[in-house]
Amino acid sequence: MVDWGRGSYERTAAQIVPVASLVLDAAEPVDGLRLLDLACGTGNAALEAARRGARVIGLDAAPRLLDVAADLADSHGLTANWIRGDVHELPFAANSFEVVTSVFGLIFAEHPDRAAAEAARVLAPAGRLAFSAWLDQGPMTGIEAIFESYAGHAADRTDGTGSVADEPQRLDWGDRHRLRELFSDYGISIRCERHDLSFTAESPEAQNEAWFEHHPLWLDAAERLDEPDRERLREQCLAELHRVNEDRSGFRITLPYLIALGSPV
Ligand SMILES: C[S@@+](CC[C@H](N)C(=O)[O-])C[C@H]1O[C@@H](n2cnc3c(N)ncnc32)[C@H](O)[C@@H]1O
Secondary structure, eight states, X not given: OOOTTSSOHHHHHHHTHHHHHHHHHHHOOOTTSEEEEETOTTTHHHHHHHHTTOEEEEEESOHHHHHHHHHHHHHTTOOOEEEEOBTTBOSSOTTOEEEEEEESOGGGOSSHHHHHHHHHXXXXXXXXXXXXXXXXXXTTHHHHHHHHHTGGGSOOOOOSOOOGGGSOOOOOTTOHHHHHHHHHXXXXXXXXXXXXXXXXXXXXXXXXXXXXXHOHHHHHHHHTSOHHHHHHHHHHHHHHHHHHOSOTTXXXXXXXXXXXXXXXX
C-alpha cells in the first residue's frame, strides 16, 4: 500500500477542496449529525463538515496527514476527531453515523467489497453515504497507462507469503453500474452525478515536476524503478502532459469525476 504520508499530498489536497464542498452538498443536511469522513487525508471533507455543524470523525491510514488535518482544524477553530484506521476494518459499532463521506478516498481501498461492506455497516438506517470517484476517461488515462507499462519493471517486493484473498482487487469506481452492484450487496442504493475538476499549473513542466517531487503516487512509482527507467517515466509523463494540455499559455487539464450518493434501502 502506498504511504500517503510521504511527500506533500497536501498540495494536491488543496486543489480538490471544491470537490469536498460538492460531496457535502450532496450529503446535506449534516448539521448536528454524526459524520465519518473515510480516508480523510488532510481533512478536506471532514473540515467542511465541521464548518457545517456536523459531529465529525476523520479516519485515515496516514498519521502525518491526520496531523496536518488536526492542525488545520485548530487554525480554523473547528472541532473534529482524527483516527488512524483502515477503511476495510472500521473501529466503530454498526449504525454509528448518520452521514459517511469520502473524497477520492474509498476509491483507494484495495478490497472494494470489504470497504463498501464496512461503510454500509457503520451507516445508520436512515443515513446517507456520499463520495467522489474519478471517471476512467479523460486526460489522466494516458498517465495511468504509462505507469502501468512500468509495473513489470519494478523490483518484486512481495515476500511470497500473502494469500490470494489478500491480493488487491481492482474496481472501476467511476462506473456507476458497478457501484450500484457493489453497494446493493450491502443494502445501499446509489445514484450518481457527473462533475469536472480542472488542475492548473504554470506549465506542463511545472506540473510534472510537482507530481514527481511531492505526490505520494508518483514518488512510490519512481522509487520502484532504476535510474534510467525513472528518467524515461518522467519524460513520457511530460510528453503526455503536453499532449493533453488544454491551455497553450500555461497548463490545464479537466478531469471528469462522479459524486455517488447512497442510502440504505
Ligand atoms: C487521494 S487521497 C484523498 C484524501 C482526502 N480525502 C482528500 O480529500 O484529499 C487518498 C487517501 O486515502 C487514504 N487511504 C488509502 N487507503 C486507505 C485505507 N485502506 N484505509 C484508510 N485510508 C486509506 C490515504 O492515506 C489518503 O489520505
